[in-house]
Amino acid sequence: MSQVISIHPVTRIEGHARIDIHLDESGQVEEARLAISALRGFEQFVIGRPAEEIPRIVTRICGICPWMHHLAAVKAVDGCFGVHPTVSGSLLRELCQILAHIHDKILHFFFLAAPDFVSGSEGDLSVRSILGLVDREPELANRVVTMRQLAQQMLARIAGKAIHPVAAVVGGFSRPMGEDDRRALLADGRVLLDFACHALEFARDRVLQRLVDEGAGLGAIATGFLGTVDNRGQLRLYDGQLRLMAADGTFVDFSAQDYERYLAEHVEPWSSAKMVYAKCWGEGFALNPDHPNGIYRVNTLARINVCDTMATPRAQAELEQFRHHFGRPAQATLLYHWARLIELVYAGERSLELLADDRIVDQAVRSPVQPVAGRGIGHVEAPRGTLIHDYSTDDNGCITRANLIVGTTHNIAPMNLSVHQAAAALIRKGVVDEEILNRVEMAVRAYDP
Structure with a gap:
């Protein structure tokens, strides 16, 4: 007799999800x-x-990454009105985005993912959480909380508040940064970069090698990837062109303004979330592990796969080591965690680059704005992947049409494939236990949905 095993809710993710595993007779x-x-x-x-x-308004879409929706939306409205932000306005926007990436990556790796490796996937549920990390590594846990708080405090110093922001405005930023604030932020930024490097070293010794030795095949699938690079092929999070890479490493670059030429959306009756697939690999969509038509992945692993190089020195050195071990493109799903920490180092370095740029304290933070009819497409790299906001306005500057492709949306189809792969590899003759179900969850957790 066939049966269904449900994991509901999926734990330690930044949202709500359910896994249904259907077993045959x-x-x-x-x-x-x-x-x-x-x-x-x-x-x-x-x-x-x-x-x-x-x-x-759109900051309410996500309480974890409101800054990403805030910035993608304001870039789209810039486009609707034909406005080019000032240099200082753009630099302040990017700095806020980078700091938001830092506290988000700390949250995901240490609070949500690390317990599977520090306590072990077979560990008791009561310790397989941030509390287990506190018990085993109290000094590290204290520093983790402090560093995440510091990144949030830096955001609040720049923008007035860290959650549900209002600081980015059409044409630029709402207020300039003073020299005293810049000096204080530089000092704090150096502390964050030092922690990012320490976090990667800790993970390399305690987590990442175990990930490779024991879990590299968990949820493993072969797909394409999508991320943002500049015109030199360097990884970027705030601005740049999209790069869509096939599983064999070939790729095409295109502007976010042309996303509809390359990407299409699809809805399955059993999920309320949209799924996205690549049109340039042939029209079609299939949730078939053997022939995943048009399916690609986003988020940290995708970004370090599609870029030629990282734009900062320490992150570039880590990328070279990563590619020495895993090649390009790396496909193992659990490598998202390793890629996440490489990006954490990049974000720490990039925040210092932005603060060292004298243009960031220029008082001209906003260009003149006149509402008009138009269409604008804004995109940024959110922690969970490429985020696209697409708006059209009428003559009064009011919205007539909106389409959003949220970071997790790109990854829903590949997450389904990873869940199927993990469940099929772990479940035999209907035998399941808590460890098996947690390992199936780990295949989802790696994507940080």
Whole structure:
């Protein structure tokens, strides 16, 4: 008799999801699905609203990464009105985005992912959490909390508040940065970079090697990748062109303004979240592990796969080591964790580069704005992947159409494939236990959905 095993909720992720594993009569995995609860209402909520209000409204899409929606939206509205932000306005926006990446990466790796490796996937549920890390590594845990708080405090110093921001405005930024603030932020930024390097060393010794030795095949699939690079092929998070890489390493670069030429959206009846696939590999979509038509991945592993180099020296050195071990493109799903820490180092270095740029304290933080009819597409790299906001406005500057492709959306199809692969590899003759189910969850957790 066939049966369904449900994991509900999936734990230690930044959202809500359920895994349903369908077993056939012999107890073997027949199908496995990841269902994500996602309200797509914001594409309708914003219709008719003045476009300059949208960057403040869409921060409510996600309490973990409101800055990413804030910035993608304001870049899109810039485009609707034909506005080019000032240099200082753009630098301040990017600095806020980078700091938001830092505290998010600390949150995901240490609070959500690391317990599987520090306490072990077989560890008791009561210690397989941040509390287990506190018990085993109290000094590190204290520093983790302090560093995440520091990144948030730096954001608040620049923008007035760290959560649900209002600081980025059409044409630039709402207020300039003073020289005293810049000096204080530089000092704090050096502390964050030192922690990022320490975190990577800790993980290399205590987590990453175990990940490679024991879990590299968990949830493993072969797909393409999507991320953002500059015109030299260097990794970028705030601005640049999109690079879509096939599983064989070939790639095409294109502007976010042309995303509809390369990407298409799809909805399955059993999930409320949209799925996205690549049109340039042939029209079509298939959740088939053997022939995943058009499926690609985003987020940290994707970004370090698609870039030729990292734009900062310490991160570049780490990328070279990573590629020495795993090649390009690396496909093992759990390598997302390693890539996340390389990006943490990059973000620490990039924040210092931005603060060292004298243009960031220029008082001209906003260009003049005149609401007009138009269309604008803004994109940034959110911690969870490429984020696209696409708006159209009427003659009064009010929204007439909106389409959002959220970072996790790109990864929903590959997460389904990884869940199926993990469940099929671990479950035999219907035998399951807590460790097996947690390891299936680990395949999802790596994507940081």
